[in-house]
Amino acid sequence: MKFIIVAIAILVTMAMAIFRAAKGPTAFDRVLAANMFGTKTVLLIGVVGYIAGRPDFLDLALLYALLNFVGIIAMLRFIKIGHFGDGKPVDR
Secondary structure: OHHHHHHHHHHHHHHHHHHHHHHOOOHHHHHHHHHHHHHHHHHHHHHHHHHHOOOOHHHHHHHHHHHHHHHHHHHHHHHHHOOOOOOOOOOO
């Protein structure tokens, strides 16, 4: 029963992160909210895996954490620089 309450609390904080991502005054507030949502998703996957008795969900949580990290870094680079490449034309 305790872990179900924890899962509900994580879902509430995920809803607050979505609200902050939609309403954030700056782009960096939105990125921070997206990062928080991804982190809470990793926690939720771990808790659901524990509730269901499936320890292999932790592998999925680790994979999602890595994807979240790479995605947030890419998003920050795009906000700061404006593109994903180095900006030089490609010679063919």
